[in-house]
Amino acid sequence: MEDKKYIFKKINGELIDNVEKYVKDWIKENPFGLITVGCDSQVHGHKIKYSIVICMQYIDKYGIGHGAHVISTSIWEKRLSNKNQLEEMPLKLWKEAEYVLDIANLVNGNDETFKKRITVHLDYNSEESQKSNILFASGIGYITGMGYKAEGKPDAWCATHLADAFCRK
Numbered sequence: 001m002e003d004k005k006y007i008f009k010k011i012n013g014e015l016i017d018n019v020e021k022y023v024k025d026w027i028k029e030n031p032f033g034l035i036t037v038g039c040d041s042q043v044h045g046h047k048i049k050y051s052i053v054i055c056m057q058y059i060d061k062y063g064i065g066h067g068a069h070v071i072s073t074s075i076w077e078k079r080l081s082n083k084n085q086l087e088e089m090p091l092k093l094w095k096e097a098e099y100v101l102d103i104a105n106l107v108n109g110n111d112e113t114f115k116k117r118i119t120v121h122l123d124y125n126s127e128e129s130q131k132s133n134i135l136f137a138s139g140i141g142y143i144t145g146m147g148y149k150a151e152g153k154p155d156a157w158c159a160t161h162l163a164d165a166f167c168r169k
Contacts (some may be wrong), residue, residue, distance in 0.1 A: 006073045006103065008054070016071055020109045023054060026069065027117065031061040036122035037107065039100040041092050042167040043079065048092060050075045051166035052103050055158050070165045075099070093132060097122055097139045100159075104148055112147070119149045121156035123163070124154030 008016040016022045023066055027033055034057040041050045051074045058066040077095075079088065100120050101126045108115045124136040136152050143150035 005079055006052075006075075006106065008071045008073045008110075010069075010071055019054070019071070019103075020107055022071070023056065023107045024109070024114070026056050027114075030056070032061055032063070033057055035107070035117050036119045036121055036158040037100050037104045038053055038123070038156060038163045039096040039103075040123045040159050040163035040167045041096055042164075043088075043092075046079055047076050048095075049167055050096065050099050051163045052099050053158060053162045053166060054103065054107065055162055070162060072163075073103075074166060081123070089131060090134060093124065093135045093139070096159075097135070097142055099144055101143060101148075104143075105146075105154055116149075117146050117162070119151060119158075121158040121160070121163075122150060122152045123156060123159035124152040126152050126154065 006019065008019045010016065030041055034140045036043055036055045039050060039052045041048050051072060052081060053070055055068050055070050057068045060066060100122065104120050105117050108118060110165065122139045123132065124130045124139045127133060140150045
């Protein structure tokens with residue numbers, strides 16, 4: 001990925017200056033918390049909106065969840081081609097994997113121990129009958145090959161639901 005400046009925001013619109021520090025400070029305050037990064041994209045006319053979210057789940061020492069804190073960034077790009085959406089889909093889906101990996105790497109800051117705390121969700125379907133399945137094996141393999149735990153549909157709630165919601169607004 002080219003060097004992009006990601007602008008992360010809280011849901012209330014407040015900007016986050018340093019996302020790596022922000023997430024690591026959150027983990028210090030929530031040592032049992034879970035970090036999940038997901039991405040989704042939507043075509044809007046002649047542009048594609050990629051929304052990447054970082055979901056920080058509050059988990060107590062007994063493994064019980066107590067909600068989550070979500071931050072996000074969105075990137076608008078020109079459409080990848082003049083083709084119809086079905087022909088363009090593999091390129092768009094692969095770009096989602098690149099963005100989510102870029103953000104996971106940004107958050108972990110080359111800390112191999114911290115890397116193990118991050119799960120990456122791809123909006124790729126494990127069911128062969130679904131269109132996004134064409135990249136399921138390669139996308140999951142790409143992310144796991146980079147040292148992260150990766151999940152696709154039906155388990156990729158961070159991409160399928162959270163990032164999707166940010167993409168649509």
